[in-house]
Structure formats: structure tokens, C-alpha cells
Amino acid sequence: MDRLAPAERRARIRAQRATAQEKFLLFRVGEELYGLGLRGLREVLLPEGLTPLPSPPYRVCAALEHRGHRLPVIHMRVLFEVSPTGSPPTARVILTEGEGRPLGLLVDEVREMIDVDPTRLGTVPALATLLPSACFRGLVTRQDRIILLMNEDGLGRLDEVVQFYATGT
Amino acid sequence: MARVKTVTPGVTLDEVSILMFLVAGKQLAVELSRVQHVLDFQIPTRTPRRPPFVEGIIQYKGRYLPIVSLRKRLGVEGPGPGNPAFLLLAGVGADPIVGVVVDQVVRMVSVPPDKLLAPPPRVFGIRAEFIRGVVNVGGRPLVWLDETTVLASTEPITLIT
Numbered sequence: 001m002d003r004l005a006p007a008e009r010r011a012r013i014r015a016q017r018a019t020a021q022e023k024f025l026l027f028r029v030g031e032e033l034y035g036l037g038l039r040g041l042r043e044v045l046l047p048e049g050l051t052p053l054p055s056p057p058y059r060v061c062a063a064l065e066h067r068g069h070r071l072p073v074i075h076m077r078v079l080f081e082v083s084p085t086g087s088p089p090t091a092r093v094i095l096t097e098g099e100g101r102p103l104g105l106l107v108d109e110v111r112e113m114i115d116v117d118p119t120r121l122g123t124v125p126a127l128a129t130l131l132p133s134a135c136f137r138g139l140v141t142r143q144d145r146i147i148l149l150m151n152e153d154g155l156g157r158l159d160e161v162v163q164f165y166a167t168g169t
Numbered sequence: 170m171a172r173v174k175t176v177t178p179g180v181t182l183d184e185v186s187i188l189m190f191l192v193a194g195k196q197l198a199v200e201l202s203r204v205q206h207v208l209d210f211q212i213p214t215r216t217p218r219r220p221p222f223v224e225g226i227i228q229y230k231g232r233y234l235p236i237v238s239l240r241k242r243l244g245v246e247g248p249g250p251g252n253p254a255f256l257l258l259a260g261v262g263a264d265p266i267v268g269v270v271v272d273q274v275v276r277m278v279s280v281p282p283d284k285l286l287a288p289p290p291r292v293f294g295i296r297a298e299f300i301r302g303v304v305n306v307g308g309r310p311l312v313w314l315d316e317t318t319v320l321a322s323t324e325p326i327t328l329i330t
Contacts, residue, residue, distance in 0.1 A: 032216075032217075080217030081217065123233065124216075124226075125234060126264050127263065127264050128216040128223060128225070128226050129219050130218045146214040146226060
């Protein structure tokens with residue numbers, strides 16, 4: 001085994017720790033903060049060109065025409081049952097990828113980026129939400145604030161998103 | 170069931186220890202051995218699309234705990250007191266520990282088995298299936314709730330206040 005100088009060893013440990021971190025984009029819905037991994041992130045857009053979809057069957061999804069494609073956008077206030085369901089002026093559409101397909105999330109505000117060690121995420125309690133557990137990666141605390149990290153693939157498996165792509169709505 | 174061997178001169182009794190608290194002025198209790206801790210109130214982080222009686226989550230000793238409002242679970246309308254308490258209960262559902270908000274913690278009560286009464290069909294409007302027993306404390310009924318059934322069931326409960 002190589003003998004490393006202390007400074008070099010520390011640098012190597014720092015580098016290993018740095019690679020273990022994953023970046024999450026924070027966004028606000030209502031008064032709480034949520035995070036979305038950068039892995040599938042494509043763009044952040046102004047919420048323009050959103051078209052409502054027939055209800056029923058659609059309740060949380062709208063359609064967005066973007067660069068010649070029509071893609072589903074989940075209205076996160078509606079999905080999370082945060083009232084009122086209107087969007088503030090700071091609202092944005094986060095364009096990501098769920099289950100390998102484009103997916104938009106309409107959120108109240110896009111905030112900063114944070115680094116998270118994905119091996120140290122807290123578990124979302126079963127009693128805490130009626131949403132499928134697959135929608136969440138886990139929990140993390142930053143500056144005494146609990147942040148729910150979303151799973152874009154779990155969101156991409158929500159019935160309305162699956163139906164959107166199945167029917168080509 | 171939490172049983173404490175109490176020895177008095179010449180007599181040995183199996184006593185049940187329960188923690189008494191108030192919700193909307195009613196004397197209620199849970200099994201003391203379920204209570205991991207009692208905390209001062211803190212504002213929970215609201216979780217998305219939560220059951221109507223769930224307030225959100227808190228972090229406690231590195232774990233994230235769901236917080237249930239017992240007032241809401243028991244159908245009590247209107248705001249509670251300004252400084253309610255959290256009971257951290259273990260072994261009452263899918264989550265290892267659940268925080269339950271009550272109006273006020275009163276005291277521990279040791280109940281001799283012969284003083285613990287089977288519940289009638291309803292006490293304070295709470296159906297017998299949600300009750301483990303009733304005790305007379307200070308001339309008033311104290312209802313020992315079945316913590317697991319109250320938290321696991323989604324059937325409405327209406328506490329008569």
C-alpha cells in the first residue's frame with residue numbers, strides 16, 4: 001500500500017467524501033421545502049403554455065408544449081393537497097425525467113442547490129403521507145429545516161403520468 | 170400490558186401503569202410502557218397529502234417521526250391549548266415511534282386489576298373497540314385508549330366534549 005503524506009491522505013478522503021455527495025435542487029411548495037436530484041434535471045421554465053387536461057381522469061396533471069413535444073406537468077400544490085391551488089408569481093416548471101420520459105413539476109419557487117450524502121437519508125414515516133412511498137427518496141435536515149427529497153421515477157409512475165403517455169393525451 | 174409488581178405489607182398486586190392526559194377536558198390514558206418520551210410542543214414540518222389527523226413530521230434524535238393530533242383523530246374541532254405536549258409512543262403501528270399531540274399530560278396512574286373496568290359500548294362517544302378499559306380517577310372516568318387501534322384505524326371517532 002502506498003504511504004501517503006498526511007496532507008495527501010486528507011485530500012484523498014475529502015475527494016472520496018465529495019464524490020459520495022449528490023446534488024439536489026430545492027423547491028418550495030406551500031411553506032415547505034422539497035428536493036429533486038439533478039440526475040434527470042433538464043431545465044427550469046416559466047409556467048407558460050400549460051394546457052389543462054380533461055378532469056376526470058386528470059386532476060393533478062396539465063400538458064406543456066415544449067420544443068415540439070407535449071409532456072405532462074404535475075401541479076405539485078394539487079398533488080400535495082396544499083391550498084389554495086393557484087400558482088404564485090414565483091412559480092416555475094422544473095423539467096426532469098421520470099421513468100426515462102420527460103416530466104414537468106409545477107412548483108411555487110425554485111431555490112438553491114444542496115449537496116446531500118444519499119447514504120444518510122432519513123426514512124419517510126409510513127403515517128406521514130398518503131402518497132406512494134416510491135415518490136420519495138428520503139428526508140434530510142438543513143439548518144433545522146426538514147426537507148423531503150422526491151423521487152422523479154416514482155412521480156413518473158403516478159397513474160396520471162402513466163395514462164398521459166399511454167394515451168398520448 | 171404493563172404490569173408493575175407492587176408489594177404492600179402482606180399483599181402482592183399486579184398493577185397496570187398508564188399515563189393520564191387531557192384532550193378537550195376529558196381524562197384519557199395510554200399504556201405507560203408505550204411512552205418513550207414526553208416532549209414540549211414544536212411545530213412539525215407539514216408533509217404532502219397527509220391523513221387529516223396527521224400534523225407532519227419532526228426530527229428527534231436523528232429519526233423522523235410522524236406527528237398525530239389526538240384532538241383531530243378524536244374529531245375535536247377548534248384549536249387546542251397553546252402549549253400542548255408530544256407523547257412519543259413505540260410499537261403502535263408501522264412506524265417504530267409515533268408522536269401524539271395531547272392537550273396536557275397529567276400524571277402516571279397505577280391501576281389495580283380489580284379497578285380496571287371493561288368499557289361499555291361508548292364512553293365520551295368513543296366506541297368500545299378503541300378502549301382498553303375505564304378507571305375511576307378523582308370521581309371521574311379515565312378512558313384507557315387502545316393506542317394501536319386508534320392510530321391504525323381510519324374509522325371516524327367523535328369525542329363528546
